[in-house]
Amino acid sequence: MAAVPALPVSLSGRFKGSFAYFTIKDRLPQILTRVIDTLHRHKNEFFEEHGEKGVEAEKRAISFLSKLRNELQTDKPVTPLEDELPDAALWNQYLDYQRNLPNGNGEPSWFQSPWLYVECYMYRRIHAALAQNPPIDNFDVFKEGKAQNFFESQEAVIALCTYFQELLKNIKDLDEKQLQEELFKLLQVSLWGNKCDLSFSAGEDSSQKSSPLQSLENMVPYILVNDMEKVWSLLVNAKKNRTERSNVRVDIILDNAGFELVSDLVLADFLLSSKLADEVYFHGKSIPWYVSDTTKHDFNWTIKQLGSANHMWMSRCGINWEGNLKKGVWVFHDHMFWTLPHDFSSMSEVASDLYAELQKSNLLLFKGDLNYRKLTGDRKWEYSVPFHQALNKFHPAPLCSLRTLKSDTQVGLKPGQGEQIQASESEWMGELIFILRHLIELQ
Template identity: 95%
Template sequence: MAAVAALPVSLSGRFKGSFAYFTIKDRLPQILTRVIDTLHRHKNEFFEEHGEKGVEAEKRAISFLSKLRNELQTDKPVTPLEDELPDAALWNQYLDYQRNLSNGNGEPSWFQSPWLFVECYMYRRIHAALAQNPPIDNFDVFKEGKAQNFFESQEAVIALCTYFQDLLKNIKDLDEKQLKEELFKLLQVSLWGNKCDLSFSAGEDSSQKSSPLQSLENLIPYVLVNDMEKLWSVLVNAKKNDTENSKVRVDIILDNAGFELLSDLVLADFLLSSKLADEVHFHGKSIPWYVSDTTKHDFNWTIKQLQSANHKWMSKCGINWEGNLKTGVWVYCDHMFWTLPHDFSRMAEVAPDLYADLQKSNLLLFKGDLNYRKLTGDRKWEYSVPFHQALNKFHPAPLCSLRTLKSDTQVGLKPGQGEQIQASEPEWMISGKYGIVQFDAAL
């Protein structure tokens, strides 16, 4: 039997000067400080709603988070979770697994452990700080930022809703070539919508100010892998093989709320309206995550905001989308697995129910950087390693990553392509300036 090639090392804060190191040293403490400030600012509100109990809970949560920040900044060992939340046992098993990997080189700590693990762990501890402190246990510390991103992106939202409603008027008359062009346009809007990421900017403003449609042509050179033709083929072939009983299903594994979510919803509506798909399943996060990731509340809130907007085409989108959810052609779901530290190659083993569900899909669209890191194991891959190889046997269905580059991992480039950009732009992998539409067919 052929020997299995060893996987490259995980990205980690122990590589000084790396983006992982910079994130753990600077960005993560900044995010924790913002969370603490947010709780401080809401103290009066907690008092008005819950009296002294609310204020006590706020103090406890802040003390828990201050301790967490100190552990992180002083590179303390990562401690087991002590809460009773449903995923705690899985987290603690994973921590044991990391302990065994360290071969007796001490406990896994913030800078020595894989970046993906400690970053996910921080967000899980933020969740615990609130979840363990009723009556403020349902407070989303990131909610304001997500709402602000949506409101500050109003111009872009209006432009996209207007463009889309206009497109729907003539969609029945479009020939195949025109349909394909429109699909490619909306895929790119959804790709570049991924720039609006609040965990990347440590919560600073990252809204989409102008209409994204106008800049698509200029952005083409920055799409390093462009497999849009392959997506088109998958959808067209699925349609041809579509029998009475089988429906063409597309799944979108969501990333950020705000403008990016809107761009994903428009893409999903286009897939249905153009009859390229019969149903779309959206996968969000079951707890507040990575500052701006979409939860069920964000998903429903966005549709409600659109419905009640005093702009004709925005409210038309909102009303239609509410209808899609009611009739079941759109399905929103969340699963605990998306907020565990595992990369996706472990999904079949850790969350067999989710893996089996994804196998029913004709196409999986993974949005954003964190999903890409989990698809490829967040490792120091050579740039030209095939995407299929980096997926490490994760192949539930044909899948595609739509991602702007904001971390040190990228595969599937042409030989020399990464090195060439690196020579002129050392920050190319973390600036969000470059994007990919990277496809892998299922086995």
Template identity: 70%
Template sequence: MAAPKKTALPASLAGKYKGSFAYNTIKDRLPLILTKVIDTLHRHKNEFFEEHGEKGMEAEKKAIASLSKLRNELQTDKPLIPLTDNLPDTAFWNKYLEYHQNTSDEPPSWFQSPWLYTECYMYRRIHEALARNPPISDFDVFKEEKAHNFFESQQAIITLCTYLQETLKSTEKHDELLKKDFLKLLQVSLWGNKCDLSISAGADSSQKSDPLQSVEELKSFILVDHMEDVWSLLKDRKNPDSQTTRLDIVLDNAGFELVSDLVLADFLLSSKLVTEIHFHGKNMPWYVSDTTLRDFNWTIRQMQSANHKSMSKCGVSWESYVKKGAWVYHSHLFWTLPHEYSSMAQVSPDLYAELQKSNLIIFKGDLNYRKLLGDRKWNFTVPFHQALNHFHPAPLCSLRTLKCDIQVGLKPGQGEQFTKTEPEWMIIGKYGIIQFDAAS
């Protein structure tokens, strides 16, 4: 009997499709981000001089020269070139470039190659520009914007922390009350994903409104709502036998979104819906506002030292969770590679095996969704499970506000209707999804 035919995958999103979101991102948004990075380095030149003398000034000039060259390559659609910094992931990147050179009729370039690849490549080249220029190689060019987002969202953070502290006062809750609080905090974590600095090209995107009040107002904007499935999974595992229930959260943005994720994590742990939480963040500054270990630790310290009682109480609890090992932070290099997640088992089998230990994985944000789906032009009605293309380490859930033109699992006609009435519905962050896959 003949083997079943392997279904061909849809084409990748790419900048070669003029007028597409990918095209506009590469043409307009990425050069703007590079310009801001160059400006940031320039503004810190006195600081580099004070800390490192002439070596610091020289490193700043060289890094700016590399970044200016990179911007020119991008704007003129030059071929992508190998990395030369000899970091632990350099060989992976250069092998990936080689793969694209061998499978394409023309050399990989900014507009012609898959958008997921070229956009990730730009952030990796920013890192290279710093990495090759000690003593400023450890400088995070995006840290000011991330800190700004945190401080500008202060009122929303206070509201959220106050709510959490109130809910934690009553530890023995019946399931209905527990469920109500869980669904509310899950939605806050979803809408926290609106605060994305790579989409706004670094412009202010802090959380100004009351995040709890917004939950009811925004409910009708959730296009795929699998909250009940996520709740059922956690509730069914909650029992007095003290079995381990592990939650993994693949983080997205620092700032308000990270706080909303940590508040959800605190609630789940304190309510004994889970017993341990593993956070996965980036090992280098990434997509402007993505969370690194430095951001994770900085946020907990800021919370601890805040003047507001509920905020500082959260910070103290969070540090104790980390110390006790109930919260664990991982920064595997796979998260900053250009690969889609369906290739994780081959490229990084250790990470895939780690995720298989999870009872539920929450993937936050747009970039994670793009990588889950391979950043391909799927039809709107394709089931989520199918679009994951055999990536099923454990039950998983995507929390994402729509900020790029890719979405699956919609009802027939739903996507087309939106396109007719609101042409930019997929890219403006107005709509969200809580999309679950049971992995069985």
């Protein structure tokens, strides 16, 4: 029996000059500083709503976060969670696992431990700072930024909703080739929508100012791996093989709120309207996460904003999407696993209920960089390693990753392709090169 090759090392802040090092050194402290500033700015609001109790809670939360920032900047050991939230035991078990790794660096700390772990841990501690301090325990410190991103992307949202509503008028008359072209367009819009990421910009404005539909042709050369044809074939075959008892189901594992979420909702509506899918399940975060990730509140708020917009096609989209939720052809799920530090190869063990849910899908669309990092274990893979190998046996259903590169992990390239791009574009990580990556490995 052939030996299983050892997994590459995890990306971490101990590799100076890496994106992980830059993130832990600069971006994470900036994000914490913005969170502290946000709480300061809402002091009067907390007082008006909750009196002195609100102000005391705000002071305690700020003290907790200031201590956290100091621990991070001085590379202190990662400490167990002391709250009693439902996921605390799983987090503390994961800390023990990190402590006992045979090739570990001793006591886990901010710069020495896997970047994926400590970055997730920071967001979980931000959540604890609020959750442990009622009456401000339900305050989302990232809500303002997400709303601002949505409103500042209005031009692009209007353009996309208008395009889509015009498309719906004629969708029944489109032949298979035309349907395929429209699917490819909307997949690409959803891909480019992933640029709007507030954790990458450390909370700075990252809204989509213009219509991405106008620049799709120009952006094609920047797609490193393009398996859209396979996505089309998979959906068409699923539709042909559907029986009266079985629906074609697509699951979208969401990333950012704002314009990206709107682009995902348009794609989901197209899948239903074109009859390529019968139902779409959306998977979001159960707590505020990575600055701009989509929670249930963000999901519902966005659809309501569209529905009440003073623009015919925006409001038409919002009203239709409310209807999809009421009819049950769209379903929103959140699950604790999406905000744990584990990569997805652990899902069947840590969250067997979620894994079983995903197994019901015909196609899983994973949005964004964090999902890609969790799919591939956020390791120092060679660029040419096949995607299915990096998945490390994670395969509940055929899956597709739509991701804008914002970090170092990248697999599935042709031999020499990564090195060639790196030589010509020294800033290719997190700058100009984006990816649509798809794996179909039917068992």
